[in-house]
Amino acid sequence: MWQVVGQSRAVSLLQRSLERGSIAHAYLVVGPPHVGKMTLALNLAQALNCPEAEPPCGLCDSCQKIASGKHADVQTIGLDSNNSAEIGIDQIRQVQHSSNLPPFEGRHKVFIIDRAELMSTEAANCLLKTLEEPAAGVVFILLAANGGVLPATVVSRCQKLELSPLPASEVEAVLSQRWGVEQQRAELLARLSHGCLGWAIAAASDERLLKQRDERVEGLLDIIGADYGVRFDYVPRLVGWFGQSRGLVQEILDLWLDWWRDLLLVKLGSGGAITNIDHEAVLVGMARGYRLEQIRSVINGIQATGEQLRQNANPRLAFEVLMLSIPEGRGG
Numbered sequence: 001m002w003q004v005v006g007q008s009r010a011v012s013l014l015q016r017s018l019e020r021g022s023i024a025h026a027y028l029v030v031g032p033p034h035v036g037k038m039t040l041a042l043n044l045a046q047a048l049n050c051p052e053a054e055p056p057c058g059l060c061d062s063c064q065k066i067a068s069g070k071h072a073d074v075q076t077i078g079l080d081s082n083n084s085a086e087i088g089i090d091q092i093r094q095v096q097h098s099s100n101l102p103p104f105e106g107r108h109k110v111f112i113i114d115r116a117e118l119m120s121t122e123a124a125n126c127l128l129k130t131l132e133e134p135a136a137g138v139v140f141i142l143l144a145a146n147g148g149v150l151p152a153t154v155v156s157r158c159q160k161l162e163l164s165p166l167p168a169s170e171v172e173a174v175l176s177q178r179w180g181v182e183q184q185r186a187e188l189l190a191r192l193s194h195g196c197l198g199w200a201i202a203a204a205s206d207e208r209l210l211k212q213r214d215e216r217v218e219g220l221l222d223i224i225g226a227d228y229g230v231r232f233d234y235v236p237r238l239v240g241w242f243g244q245s246r247g248l249v250q251e252i253l254d255l256w257l258d259w260w261r262d263l264l265l266v267k268l269g270s271g272g273a274i275t276n277i278d279h280e281a282v283l284v285g286m287a288r289g290y291r292l293e294q295i296r297s298v299i300n301g302i303q304a305t306g307e308q309l310r311q312n313a314n315p316r317l318a319f320e321v322l323m324l325s326i327p328e329g330r331g332g
């Protein structure tokens, strides 16, 4: 049974290829973080090696070993633990070497490259050589949030599978039916996940994720309520976090964006569609303090900041401009 939820297009395509024995040598699975790319990749690795009549059965020795990362022929490659920013050529050279050896215990060797967009240019070129001369029985599965960042030569060697976020109602149903999450919490997690089930499941079992989100909302409310002087004092903290992890700062900006989009929805009379349903009363009160154009302009400001940071603008300057883009002292 395929465990990935709601990705019926990708699953039925793979299922048909398996039945026909026409599996590609390489797949590129594209979709936002936590949407189910790794689950799909592991399911495919299971299906390729499961000896049962309807693979992947999920129960046999082979399926279980793959699920727990202990199968000798299924290898996951990602950022190594040394906090490096890219997947290096040495890692891909090892893959290349290993792909030329026969499977040890299964039928297929499967190499899953997580966050493939982080491969260095040398690593991507090395992988390309391997993809151009595929060894029999070897399957590569590249996972990426944005396939556009990969060299076109690599992409052209892969069959592309796109995974989309699920509707919030589907995430909510899975949380309550499969994971026993209580209804109100399931609804909140489903909205906050933006259809990425993996995040919702992680947040259902790890209290810290919601707590972290609550702290970030509080931080945002402090900033909205503060004058420019206090906000500028906050900028060095953002700059510091940015230095540690760009991903962390993007998560914070995404949360700010959610908040201001919620204000826009409330203002437009579509309060039922908001993300932060546990702060509905605050949002309704706050929306009264702004004109529509002001809310739109803050949304544009947050998006522009994200874009500038991606283009390596000076972070301090980008954050200061962002602070100025939020109208002063109208925190409701």
Ligand SMILES: [Zn+2]
Residues within 6 Å of the ligand: 046, 050, 051, 052, 055, 056, 057, 058, 059, 060, 061, 062, 063
């Ligand atoms: Zn099995």
